[in-house]
Amino acid sequence: xxxxxxxxxxxxxxxxxxxxxxxxxxxxxxxxxxxxxxxxxxxxxxxxxxxxxxxxxxxxxxxxxxxxxxxxxxxxxxxxxxxxxxxxxxxxxxxxxxxxxxxxxxxxxxxxxxxxxxxxxxxxxxxxxxxxxxxxxxxxxxxxxxxxxxxxxxxxxxxxxxxxxxxxxxxxxxxxxxxxxxxxxxxxxxxxxxxxxxxxxxxxxxxxxxxxxxxxxxxxxxxxxxxxxxxxxxxxxxxxxxxxxxxxxxxxxxxxxxxxxxxxxxxxxxxxxxxxxxxxxxxxxxxxxxxxxxxxxxxxxxxxxxxxxxxxxxxxxxxxxxxxxxxxxxxxxxxxxxxxxxxxxxxxxxxxxxxxxxxxxxxxxxxxxxxxxxxxxxxxxxxxxxxxxxxxxxxxxxxxxxxxxxxxxxxxxxxxxxxxxxxxxxxxxxxxxxxxxxxxxxxxxxxxxxxxxxxxxxxxxxxxxxxxxxxxxxxxxxxxxxxxxxxxxxxxxxxxxxxxxxxxxxxxxxxxxxxxxxxxxxxxxxxxxxxxxxxxxxxxxxxxxxxxxxxxxxxxxxxxxxxxxxxxxxxxxxxxxxxxxxxxxxxxxxxxxxxxxxxxxxxxxxxxxxxxxxxxxxxxxxxxxxxxxxxxxxxxxxxxxxxxxxxxxxxxxxxxxxxxxxxxxxxxxxxxxxxxxxxx
Amino acid sequence: xxxxxxxxxxxxxxxxxxxxxxxxxxxxxxxxxxxxxxxxxxxxxxxxxxxxxxxxxxxxxxxxxxxxxxxxxxxxxxxxxxxxxxxxxxxxxxxxxxxxxxxxxxxxxxxxxxxxxxxx
Numbered sequence: 013x014x015x016x017x018x019x020x021x022x023x024x025x026x027x028x029x030x031x032x033x034x035x036x037x038x039x040x041x042x043x044x045x046x047x048x049x050x051x052x053x054x055x056x057x058x059x060x061x062x063x064x065x066x067x068x069x070x071x072x073x074x075x076x077x078x079x080x081x082x083x084x085x086x087x088x089x090x091x092x093x094x095x096x097x098x099x100x101x102x103x104x105x106x107x108x109x110x111x112x113x114x115x116x117x118x119x120x121x122x123x124x125x126x127x128x129x130x131x132x133x134x135x136x137x138x139x140x141x142x143x144x145x146x147x148x149x150x151x152x153x154x155x156x157x158x159x160x161x162x163x164x165x166x167x168x169x170x171x172x173x174x175x176x177x178x179x180x181x182x183x184x185x186x187x188x189x190x191x192x193x194x195x196x197x198x199x200x201x202x203x204x205x206x207x208x209x210x211x212x213x214x215x216x217x218x219x220x221x222x223x224x225x226x227x228x229x230x231x232x233x234x235x236x237x238x239x240x241x242x243x244x245x246x247x248x249x250x251x252x253x254x255x256x257x258x259x260x261x262x263x264x265x266x267x268x269x270x271x272x273x274x275x276x277x278x279x280x281x282x283x284x285x286x287x288x289x290x291x292x293x294x295x296x297x298x299x300x301x302x303x304x305x306x307x308x309x310x311x312x313x314x315x316x317x318x319x320x321x322x323x324x325x326x327x328x329x330x331x332x333x334x335x336x337x338x339x340x341x342x343x344x345x346x347x348x349x350x351x352x353x354x355x356x357x358x359x360x361x362x363x364x365x366x367x368x369x370x371x372x373x374x375x376x377x378x379x380x381x382x383x384x385x386x387x388x389x390x391x392x393x394x395x396x397x398x399x400x401x402x403x404x405x406x407x408x409x410x411x412x413x414x415x416x417x418x419x420x421x422x423x424x425x426x427x428x429x430x431x432x433x434x435x436x437x438x439x440x441x442x443x444x445x446x447x448x449x450x451x452x453x454x455x456x457x458x459x460x461x462x463x464x465x466x467x468x469x470x471x472x473x474x475x476x477x478x479x480x481x482x483x484x485x486x487x488x489x490x491x492x493x494x495x496x497x498x499x500x501x502x503x504x505x506x507x508x509x510x511x512x513x514x515x516x517x518x519x520x521x522x523x524x525x526x527x528x529x530x531x532x533x534x535x536x537x538x539x540x541x542x543x544x545x546x547x548x549x550x551x552x553x554x555x556x557x558x559x560x561x562x563x564x565x566x567x568x569x570x571x572x573x574x575x576x577x578x579x580x581x582x583x584x585x586x587x588x589x590x591x592x593x594x595x596x597x598x599x600x601x602x603x604x605x606x607x608x609x610x611x612x613x614x615x616x617x618x619x620x621x622x623x624x625x626x627x628x629x630x631x632x633x634x635x636x637x638x639x640x641x642x643x644x645x646x647x648x649x650x651x652x653x654x655x656x657x658x659x660x661x662x663x664x665x666x667x668x669x670x671x672x673x674x675x676x677x678x679x680x681x682x683x684x685x686x687x688x689x690x691x692x
Numbered sequence: 693x694x695x696x697x698x699x700x701x702x703x704x705x706x707x708x709x710x711x712x713x714x715x716x717x718x719x720x721x722x723x724x725x726x727x728x729x730x731x732x733x734x735x736x737x738x739x740x741x742x743x744x745x746x747x748x749x750x751x752x753x754x755x756x757x758x759x760x761x762x763x764x765x766x767x768x769x770x771x772x773x774x775x776x777x778x779x780x781x782x783x784x785x786x787x788x789x790x791x792x793x794x795x796x797x798x799x800x801x802x803x804x805x806x807x808x809x810x811x812x
Contacts, residue, residue, distance in 0.1 A: 017708050017800065024704035058746045062702040065744075065775045068797025069708065076797070179760070181769040181791035181810070190809055215766070240792030243783070 017070065024066045025119050031059035032115075033377050035108050040380045044098040050090065056104075057086040063111070072118050075111065078129060081136040082107050088140070103135050105381070166195065166226040166252040167234050172202075173245040175216035182241050184221065190237050195227020224252065321407070324367050331360050332650030332669075335555070339647055339671030368408075372450045372459065373401035375414050379421055379448060386425050393432050393443040394425065400450035405457050409549050412529045413459070416522040420461040420545055421446060423519075428465035428543055438540060440464070457551060462544035468537040473497050495535045496633075499523045523632075527682045530665075532632055556651060558678065560644035560670075561627065564614035567676045568640070569649055569668060574681040576628040576635065578643060581621045593688075596626065596637055603628065605637045606688055611663060612677075617641055631682035638684070647671075651678060662687055694811050695719045695736075699729040699743035699755065700773060705796075709742065709773075712800040713807065726750025730758050733765065740811060741770045742794070745785060753788045760789035769810035 038056040042049060060083040067075035082104060088094030110132050117124040169191075173184060191197050202220040212218070225234065234249055241247075334357050376398050387394040405413075429444035436442055447462040470491065477483035477497050501520040526533045531549040550556075550573075558569035579598070586605065587595050594605040605626065609617035618624040618641040626637040649668035654661060654677070665680035696718050700706045703724075710720045721738065723729035727750040729743065741759065745752040752772055759765040772785035775796045782793050794806050 017712075020704045020708045020711070023707055024702075027703050055748070058701070058748065061746045061775065062705070065773070065796040066702055066704050068775070069705065069799075070797075178767060180786060180789055181767055183767075186810060240786070243786070 021070050024070050025115060028063045028066065028115055029112070031063050032108050032112050034059045036105065036381055037377060039101050039105050039108065040384050042096055042101055044096055044101055053086060053090045053096075057083065057090055060086055063115075072115075074124075074129070075114050075118065078107070078111060078114065078133060081133060081140065082111070085136060085140055094139070100139055103132070103139060107132050107136060165228075166224060167229070167231070168250045168252050169223040169225065169234065170220075170248045171223060171238070171245060172220035172247075173217045173241065175213075175218065177217045177241060177244045178215065180240075180244065182244070184217070184219070187237050187241070188221075188223070191223065191225055191234070194229035194233055194237075195225045198224040198226075226252070324407075327360075327367065328650075331357070331555070332652070334360060335648055335650045336669045336671070340673070343671040368406050369404035370407050370410050371402045371404050372410065372457075375410055375417060376401045376448060376450070378414075379417075382418070382421065383425065383446065386422070390425065391431060392425070392429055394429060395443050395445050397445060397447045398449075399447070403450040403452055403457060405549060406551065409457075409529045409531075412525060413531075413547070413549065416525045416547070417448075417459070417461065419518060419522050421448070424461065424463040424465065424543070428463040428467075430466055434466075438466075452551075457549045459547045459549065460544055461547075462542060464542040467539040467541055467543055468495055468498070468535075470494055470539065491537070492535075495537055498535065499533070527632065534633075555648055556678070557646065558649045558668075559627070559646050560676065561625075561638075561640040562642050562644055563609050563612065563640050564617035566612075566614055567644065567670060567674060568608070568612075569676050569678045570627060570629060570638065571665075571678070571681060572646060574629045574631055576630050578625050578627045579637075581624075581626055583622055586621060594621075598628065598635075598637070601635070603635055603637045604688060605639055606684060607639045608679075609639075609641075611684075629681050629684075631685050634685050634689075636685050636688055638679070649676070649678065693717050693719060694739040694807075695721070696807070697721045697723065697729060697733055697738040697741045697743075699723045699726065699741070699747070699752065701725055701744060701747040705744070705773070708800075709803065712803055715800075716804050716807075718807075726752060726755035726758075729755055733759060734762065737764055738768065740807065741765075741768060742773060742807075743770065744773045753784060756785065756788040756790050771806065771810065 035056045038052050038059070041052055060079055064076055064079040064083055067073075067079060085094060085100065085104065089096055089100070094100065110128055114124050114129065116122070171184070177184070188197065188199060200222040202222065203218070205220065206212070206218045231249060231251075238245070238247055238249075338354070338357055379398070380396055383394055383396040424446050429446070430438065430440075432442040435444060445464050447460070449458075449460040449462075451458050473494050474483065474489070477494065478485055482497060482500060483489060483494075498519045499522075523533050526547055526549070529549060531547055534546045534548075535543065536546070537543040557572040559572050559575055561568050561570060581596065585596055587597070589595050592604070594607075596603045596605055605621070607619075608614070609619065621639065624639055624641050625643060626639055627643075628635055628637050630636075649670075651666040652668060654664055654667045657667075661677075663680055663684045664677045665683070666678045668676050668678060670676045696713055698706060698709045698713070698720055699722070700709065701724050706722050706724070710722050713720045721732050721736070723732050725747045726743070729741070730750065733741065743752040743755055750758075756770055756772070759768070759770060769791040770789065772782075772790045772793045773796055774782060774785065774793050785793055791810055792806075794803060798806075
C-alpha cells in the first residue's frame with residue numbers, strides 16, 4: 013500500500029521549529045558548572061529527539077545526522093557522563109541556530125552553508141570525544157558485524173522460551189507464523205518441562221520447540237523473527253546443510269544447554285536484579301523531575317490548535333458581514349427583536365477574537381537569547397525576568413511589536429544598565445535586571461520593559477530640548493514632559509543625546525510602530541534607579557466601538573476610546589492665533605480646533621462653529637477638538653483596510669460598511685493630531 | 693481490524709502513524725504522552741499499543757510498566773518507537789515489559805509489516 017507521508021511534513025516543520033525554541037530556552041536556562049538540572053536537560057533532549065525521529069521519517073537525512081550528535085551530547089549530560097560546560101552550552105546554542113537554518117533550507121528546498129554545518133559537526137564530535145568515545149561511536153547506527161551470509165538449504169532452530177516470555181506480550185505462535193512466511197516450516201514440540209496441573213502457573217511458558225525451516229531465507233531474517241525475545245529464551249540457529257546429522261555441533265557457544273527447570277540460570281537472574289536496580293534509579297530520577305516541574309515550571313503548555321490565517325480571516329469577514337447585517341436590520345425598525353442575532357454575533361465575535369489571539373510568549377521567547385548574547389559581548393551581568401508571557405494579543409499586533417521591543421531591550425542593555433564595576437560603585441548588585449511584563453488591564457494589554465540601570469539624564473535632555481527650541485527657558489517642566497523628548501524625532505536621532513542620556517536613536521520610530529497598531533507608549537525614569545517603558549496595546553484590531561458623526565452628506569467614525577467628551581461652542585470662546593490656528597479655551601487649557609470638513613473637503617457641511625459640535629479626542633497625551641456637524645449613534649464597526657482596497661489616506665485609519673450600506677471612514681486620531689501639529 | 697493506541701508527543705509522527713494505520717483499516721486512538729495514554733487505555737481496551745519512549749509528563753517506559761500492571765494489558769502487545777538502534781536502548785523498553793520495537797525512521801510499509809507481526 014502506498015501512503016503519501018508528504019502531507020505531514022508541514023506539521024513536522026512546525027513542531028520542529030517549536031522544538032528548537034524549546035531547546036534554545038532550555039539551554040539558556042542551564043547554569044554551566046552548577047548541578048545539572050535534569051528536567052531542563054530532559055526537555056531539551058526530548059525536543060532534539062523528536063526532531064531527529066521526524067527528520068529521518070520525512071527524509072531529511074542531514075538533519076537526522078546533525079541532530080544525532082546534539083542528542084548524543086545531551087544524552088551524555090542527562091546521564092551525567094558529560095559535564096554541562098559553558099562551551100558545550102554555547103556549541104549547542106549555535107547548533108540550534110544551524111539546525112534552524114537547515115530546516116528552513118529543507119522546507120524551501122534551498123542550499124545551506126555546508127561549511128558551517130561541517131564546522132559545528134566537528135565541534136560537537138570533539139566535545140563528545142573528549143569525555144566519552146563510546147557514545148560518539150554510536151553516531152552511525154552500527155550495521156551489526158554480521159557474519160558473511162551462509163548459503164544454506166535451511167535452518168535448524170532450537171527455541172526454548174524462559175517461563176516469563178509471554179509476559180512481554182510476545183507469543184511463540186505469532187513468531188512461528190512469521191517464520192512460515194520465510195519458507196517451509198516443520199515444528200516439533202518439546203513438552204518435557206510441562207509440570208503437573210497442580211503446579212502449573214497458567215501465565216508461564218513451559219514449552220520448547222525444535223524447528224526446521226526449509227528455503228533460502230538469510231540468517232538475519234530468521235534471527236529477526238526472534239529479535240524481540242532475545243534474553244527471554246535459549247535460542248540457536250544452525251544451518252541445516254552444514255550440520256546434517258551432528259547434534260554435538262548444534263550446541264555451539266551461543267546455545268546454552270537447556271535448563272533443567274524453570275530457573276533460567278544464575279546469570280539471567282542476576283541480570284534481572286541489576287535491571288531492577290536500574291529501573292529503581294530511573295524512578296527516583298523521575299520523581300525528582302516531577303517535583304521540580306511543580307516548582308520551577310513557569311510556562312504551562314496549553315493545548316492549542318493551528319489554524320491557517322486565511323481561515324481565520326474568512327471568519328473575521330463573516331463576522332464583519334454579520335455586524336453589517338445587524339445594523340441594517342436594526343435600521344429596519346425599532347420593534348425588531350435583535351437579541352437572537354446579538355447573541356449569535358457576540359459568540360462569533362468571541363470565537364473569532366480568540367482564534368486570532370496568540371500568547372506574547374511568541375515574541376518574548378527570542379529575548380533570553382538576545383540578552384544572553386549581548387550581555388556577554390558588553391561584559392555586563394544581566395538577568396532577564398519575564399512575567400505574563402501567556403497574555404494573549406491579536407496576531408497582527410504581535411507581529412508589529414517585535415521590533416519595537418527589541419529596540420527597547422537593546423537600549424536597556426546598551427545604555428540603561430551599567431557595567432558590574434559601575435554598579436558596585438553605586439552600591440547596586442553587580443547583576444543588572446531587565447524585566448519584561450505583560451498583563452491585561454481594562455480592555456487593553458500592557459507590556460512593560462524595565463531596567464534597574466542608571467535612568468535617564470534629565471539635565472542633558474532639558475539642555476538639549478532648550479537648545480533645539482522644543483522647550484522654553486524659564487518654564488517649569490515636569491519629568492514626564494522632559495522624558496517625552498526622547499520620542500521626538502529631532503532629538504532622538506541626535507547622536508550626542510544617545511551618548512549622554514543613554515537612549516535615543518530611533519525612539520521616534522518605536523513610538524510610530526506602536527501607534528500604527530493603535531497603541532501608546534509612556535516612559536518613567538528615576539536617576540540611578542532605572543527606567544520603565546510602558547506600552548499600551550488594543551486587544552484586537554479587527555473590530556472597534558465607534559461613534560458615528562456626520563459631516564455634510566457623509567458619515568465618519570471616531571473610535572469611542574479616544575473620545576473625551578463632546579461640547580457646543582459658544583460665541584466668543586474661540587481665539588484665532590496666527591500660526592496656531594483656532595484655539596478653544598477648554599477647561600483652562602488651550603484646545604486646537606480641527607475643522608474636519610475642510611480636511612476632507614466635504615460639501616454642505618456646517619461651517620459655523622456655534623452651529624456644530626466639537627468632539628474632544630485624545631491620543632498620545634495630546635488633545636484636539638474635532639469639529640463635526642452632529643453626533644449619530646454608537647455602534648461596533650468591523651474595520652476594513654482602506655489601504656488594501658483603495659490607498660492610504662492621511663487621517664483615516666480604515667473604512668467600514670454602515671447599516672444603510674454606505675461606506676464610513678474611520679478616523680485615525682493620532683494621525684490627525686500629528687498632521688495638525690505638523691501643520692502649525 | 694484491530695484497535696490500536698498510538699502514543700507520541702510529536703504531532704507529525706502521531707499523524708503519520710495514525711493515518712497509516714487507519715488506511716490499513718484499523719481503529720486508532722492517539723495520545724500525546726504516557727499519562728493521557730494511560731487514561732485512554734484504562735477507559736477502553738486496545739489490541740496493540742505503539743508508544744514513543746521520550747515524552748513529557750510520563751515517558752514510554754513508565755507507561756509500559758503501568759500498562760503491564762493492569763490485568764487487561766498483561767499480554768497485550770506493546771511496541772516502542774525508538775530512534776536508537778543500540779541494544780541498550782531497545783532493552784530499556786523490553787525490561788519494562790514491551791513486546792518489541794520499531795526503529796525510527798520507518799516508512800508506512802515497515803510500520804504495517806511490524807504491526808501485522810504482533811496482531812494475532
